[in-house]
Amino acid sequence: MFTLVLSKEEARKKVWATLEDAGVSRFPGAWGRIPNFLGAEKAAVALTTLEEWRQAETIKSNPDLAQRPVRELALREGKTVYMAVPRLKDEKCFIQLDQRVVGNRCRLASTIRGAFTMGKKVFPEDVKSIDLMVVGSVAVDKSGGRVGKGGGYSDLEYGIGRHLGVIKAETPVVTTVHPLQILQEEVEMKPHDVPVDLVVTPGTIIRTESPHRKPCGIDWGLISSEQLQRIPVLQRIKGRTLNRHAE
Numbered sequence: 001m002f003t004l005v006l007s008k009e010e011a012r013k014k015v016w017a018t019l020e021d022a023g024v025s026r027f028p029g030a031w032g033r034i035p036n037f038l039g040a041e042k043a044a045v046a047l048t049t050l051e052e053w054r055q056a057e058t059i060k061s062n063p064d065l066a067q068r069p070v071r072e073l074a075l076r077e078g079k080t081v082y083m084a085v086p087r088l089k090d091e092k093c094f095i096q097l098d099q100r101v102v103g104n105r106c107r108l109a110s111t112i113r114g115a116f117t118m119g120k121k122v123f124p125e126d127v128k129s130i131d132l133m134v135v136g137s138v139a140v141d142k143s144g145g146r147v148g149k150g151g152g153y154s155d156l157e158y159g160i161g162r163h164l165g166v167i168k169a170e171t172p173v174v175t176t177v178h179p180l181q182i183l184q185e186e187v188e189m190k191p192h193d194v195p196v197d198l199v200v201t202p203g204t205i206i207r208t209e210s211p212h213r214k215p216c217g218i219d220w221g222l223i224s225s226e227q228l229q230r231i232p233v234l235q236r237i238k239g240r241t242l243n244r245h246a247e
Contacts, residue, residue, distance in 0.1 A: 003185070004185040005185065005186045005187070006139075006183065006185045006186070006187060007188050008147045008150070011138070011139040011183060011185075011187050011188070012138050012139060014139070015030075015035070015138050015147075015181050015183070016030045016031045016032075016035070016138065018180050019035050019178065019180055019181070022180055024037055024039075025037060025038075026038060026040075032149065034062065034066055034067075034136035034137065034138060034148065034149055035066060035138065035178070035181070036066045037177070037181070038178065039178060039201070039202035040066050040067075040068075041069045042202035043176040043177070043201055043202045044069035044070045044176060045069075045073070046176075046200050046201070046203070046204075046205060047070060047073075047134075047174065047200045048073055048077070049205075050198065050200075052132055052172045052198070053132065056131035057131055058080045058081075058082070058131050058132075059071075059074050059079050059080070059082070059130070059131065059132045059133075060081075060082045060127075060130045060132070060134065060157070060161070060167070061074070061081055061082070061133075061134040062083070062084070062134065062135055063083050063084060063086060063112050064136040066176065066177075067134055067136050067176060068110050068111060069110070071083065071097070071109075071110035071115075072106050072107050072109075075099045075102060075106040075109055075110060076106045077099075078099045078100075079099070080128060081096075081098075081110075082096055082127055082128075082130070083112075083119070085121065086112070087151070087153065087230075087231075088153065088156070088231045088233055088234075089230070089232075090121065090232070091233065091236070092121035092123050093123075093124060093231075093232070093233050094121070094123075094124055094127055095115045095116065095119035095121055095122075096119055096121075096127070097109055097110075097118065097119045097120075098120075101118060101119075102118045124160055124161070124166070124233055125164055125166075127161070127164075128166070129165075129166050129168075130161060130167050130171055131171065132171065132172050132174065133158065133161075133167060133171055133172070133173045133174070134174055134175070134176070135148070135154045135173060135174070135194070135196065136148065136149075136154070136175065137175040137181060138181065139182075139183050140177060140181060140183070140187065140196060140199050141182065141183045141184075141185065141186050141187045142199070142206060142208060143186060143195075143208055143210055144197065144199075144209075144210025144211075144212055145186055145187030145188070145189045145193075145195060145210075145212065146175065146189075146193070146195060147187050147188075155192055155193055155215070156218070158194045158214075158215065159215055159217055159219065160218060160233060160237070162214075162215065163217040163218050164237075169214060169216070172197045173195070173196045173197050173198070173214070174197065174199075174200060175198070175199055175200070176201070177200070177201055178202075179202075179203070179204065182199060182206075191213075191215060191219070192219045193212070193215075194214055195210040195212035195213075195214060196208060197210060218234075218237065220238070
């Protein structure tokens, strides 16, 4: 049976337009970002019903507004939450959030501003082993294909985690989305793209049993010299890798 495959940009434009037309995207709008959708809080609650969530003590989450309720619920349940510094621009490029530190200010701590104020910035090698990875999505399909907003940072963060051993091949990857973000078509996927194992909406949970293989580390062939210059953690990891090979 023939299945239509959309390019990443086609998938983004289709979902952004659909969400805006349906009036289900919240501030600051859908276009050009991971959409903050109506029902994000209910999707976060649905995520907490999963066994993968209940067993997770440490969660890695994207910093976008759509997943803010996920971060809040994780903190309220006493889980450790790691959130990447936007664009990985700092050498200590992950923020560690702990409920024992933030106390009853879990909602504030789940925001970017609150995380920077109450969280602790750490080097990626100091991140605890991740039990569940939460990613934001613009579009997904039922076989686990996923499209972000185009920066490639979720895939890069996953690659860094795999390289350092804090993310395993079996670590579940989940996304929370509005039902209109789930495409009937398939999404174009490349070897460095991270598929999702679970898609959670306010009323549905899809176990994708994805045929796409997860990347096992950083694909250095895709890292430009410009990226290497502006992302300190890549410089450190590459430097250490070259030193090991030289020994």
